[in-house]
Amino acid sequence: MSSTTADRVPDHTSEDVNRRIQQEIEARVREFANDSAGIEERLRELDEEWDIERMLEANASALAFTGALLGASVDRRWIALPIVVGAFLFQHAIQGWCPPVPILRRLGFRTAREIETERVALKFLRGDFRAAHADASDAKTRADQALAAARF
16 A cells, blocks of 8 residues: 555655654754744745755756766767666655655655644744644643644
8 A cells, every 4th residue: 555645755764764853843843932033034944945855856857867968968878867767756756765765864854744844833833823822831832732733
């Protein structure tokens, strides 16, 4: 059975890497729960963050273009590069995994859902969901509620 689109990359990522990414998200949200001064800047950073899908697409297209160009101008054997890259990209589309995924995940590239989890949690802390946390007085409780709301 195949994974959902949102879960396929984490399902094919080691538990250690998934755990590290989740812990980093939680640590950042807890940091802003204690000091909300940088939430706006962090939200802008999240708007600019490339998710793993975008990075794979950019790298695959660059390698395919390079291989095609080198195949046409230098040596026909370079045509193998876009073929291999295309096969990897197809494998990723079907399974959510291809050889670059573990490397990119270890480098810290997150899924769109992971980025959005942090974004929603920060918006919660900023007060966008004020009625939801009106009774939370301490920063840890607010951070936990924000993470729960983002994961919901």
